[in-house]
Amino acid sequence: MQMELHTGIELAVALTRQTTLPDLLKTATTQLANTFGLTRCWALELDLSGRTLHCSGLSEPGEFDCGDFSHPFAHLLQTGKAREITRAASYRLDHPGFQSLIEASDRPKCLWLEPLRGDDGRALGILVLCRDDSDWSGITAQPLYRGLLQLLTHQWISQLQSRDQVWQRRLLKRSLDNLHDAETVRKRCEILAQTLVGSSEPMIRLRAQVVRAAGSQLSVLVQGETGCGKDVVARGIHELSDRADGPMVVVNCAAIPDSLLESELFGHTKGAFSGADQAKEGLLAQASGGTLFLDEIGDMPTALQSKLLRVLENRQFRPLGARQEQHSDFRLVAATHQPLHQSIEDGRFRRDLFYRLSQFPLHVTPLRERLDDLECLSRHFIRFYKEREGSGPLGISSHALQALSAYDFPGNARELRNIIELACLQTPAGDDIQPEVLRLMDMFSAPGSTANPQTTQSDAEAFALADTGDIRDLKAAAQTFEAEVIRDRLRQYGGNRAQAAESLGLPKRTLAHKCLKYQVSDV
Structure with a gap:
């Protein structure tokens, strides 16, 4: 009697020390197997939906559909009563998951299935006790066994309640974060409305997209007809981003002659070409820490498009005439009024550059439609x-x-x-x-x-x-x-x-x- 009491105390202490449900079930099954001489003990956890039993210690398949009556666990949850199953009877159960459990238990001659429920009648799961001796009354009738089941049930419910509280706190935090994010977006949209003016639905959506684009480091491609405000969109992205304190360098690819555009972008060293009597820092370098706005990107020469693509891959570039590459930490915003898809089909614009530019595509609706x-x-x-x-x-x-x-x-x-x-x-x-x-x-x-x-x-x-x-x-x-x-x-x-x-x-x-x-x- 004293030995049983001492064993019970040790088991109780071991169970109460566990802080997670998986640890609790693993400890409980191990202690039950050792204490009562079982060949194996399993704990099947019923999920919150009440439709599936999970057996974490069992390899595939480790789940049992409670609506599938080809395995005994479905019957057990329905009746709520413990039952014995002999190996002879188990052969008549061809459910692959149940047969896997039998094999993983070294093919015991007998199983005892014990449903566990809370005080409120809530089904928690099932204990599966495995051994060759078919006399289960010697175990199930012991006060130690019944006491351990009661303690396990109590701890199981406590872990579920704790998990529910954690889930509720996470849900509350997520809701508060979403509210905070929504309020931040609303306030930034109000700021943006002072320059990106309009109360129509297309403009409201555009301002929200600009705010989201500003919060990322993705390359943005702004498309829309001439005069619709693509430059205002680009300015809004810069000013609402974490690069607002940095420079915004604007390059009009249509206004700079093709022969000078590469030098303007990359810069050059002294003597790099005829007339280069001094070194010049390029616009890519000037945009470091800020935003590079390539307006009318559709007019960029094809040869320069390939060079720009390489720059966008790693932000490395080489000024004309230089031997060493330079690095520039810029965020790219591009804009065009041209239909780039048609330019791609015509071979005037690189398809790979288009996809690199349009990580975050924006479209500005023409005024006649708003x-x-x-x-x-x-x-x-x-x-x-x-x-x-x-x-x-x-x-x-x-x-x-x-x-x-x-x-x-x-x-x-x-x-x-x-x-x-x-x-x-x-x-x-x-x-x-x-x-x-x-x-x-x-x-x-x-x-x-x-x-x-x-x-x-x-x-x-x-x-x-x-x-x-x-x-x-x-x-x-x-x-x-x-x-x-x-x-x-x-x-x-x-x-x-x-x-x-x-x-x-x-x-x-x-x-x-x-x-x-x-x-x-x-x-």
């Missing part, structure tokens, strides 16, 4: 004009907004900005922009109707007909007129800058500079 943004964009441009000039219109009338909504804006938000700024110039300070001022640009052949671009007079001619008495800033007026002349000439030549530059008596590079300065689109 006319709900007209009012907030117009008021944004009016505020911008007033901050720059010191005075300007109070706002824009509903009739003017109605007139604008009848136009499809091939130049997108940039064209709207030019229209609003020119209208601001013609509107007395403190007044609202009226549709009559908008018609100075001959956008409309009649109130409420769209103009036919093939039959209307040019923007430059319309501007020349404006009332010059309202001009207060001659420089700004001259720049606006120059921009309209360039825009009109580009339309005349279908966006061909070479022909437009020749017709104006300008070098192509000068025209490209003016287009960049005045934000004039090609078409």
